[in-house]
Amino acid sequence: MAGNVTFTMIKPDATAAGHTGKIIDKIIESGFTIKAMKLTRLSKEEAGKFYEVHKERPFYGELVDYMTSGPIVAAILVKDNAVEDFRTLIGATDPQKAAEGTIRRMFATSIAANAVHGSDSDENALIEGAFYFSTREHA
Numbered sequence: 001m002a003g004n005v006t007f008t009m010i011k012p013d014a015t016a017a018g019h020t021g022k023i024i025d026k027i028i029e030s031g032f033t034i035k036a037m038k039l040t041r042l043s044k045e046e047a048g049k050f051y052e053v054h055k056e057r058p059f060y061g062e063l064v065d066y067m068t069s070g071p072i073v074a075a076i077l078v079k080d081n082a083v084e085d086f087r088t089l090i091g092a093t094d095p096q097k098a099a100e101g102t103i104r105r106m107f108a109t110s111i112a113a114n115a116v117h118g119s120d121s122d123e124n125a126l127i128e129g130a131f132y133f134s135t136r137e138h139a
């Protein structure tokens, strides 16, 4: 059975453009409960570690530079079928291919600066949430 927890980041392009509030509204309107949330900024080391799975991809350096270019909002979200439903809500990686009404279609500017992150599995949701929050913060 699918889990009920996912993890998101509102990425630097979206926080810089003033979209944080609108994106949070859309997440809540879509039935997610916010279990933990923080405005923070990643160091190069932290961003490198978070995206370690992409280390061999050609855009890894660009991704780390971009993710450290400004503040991000990290959050743990709860809903039935959280991972899949949140991936549907954010849309395809490339905003030009994302469906109408999705967060990336509405707020992202490019495949790199694509407004939000959403975990791709229940396992990664727990790992990514633990990267930012202690157990006490989302008890």
Ligand code: GDP
Pocket (backbone or CB within 6 Å): 054, 059, 062, 063, 092, 093, 111, 112, 113, 114, 116, 117, 118, 120
């Ligand atoms: P996601 O699961 O939809 O976030 O997509 P991926 O796991 O494939 O990629 C992780 C993140 O890397 C994306 O959300 C983008 O921010 C970035 N990214 C993906 N493809 C590219 C690319 O071709 N160029 C650059 N610069 N960044 C990319």
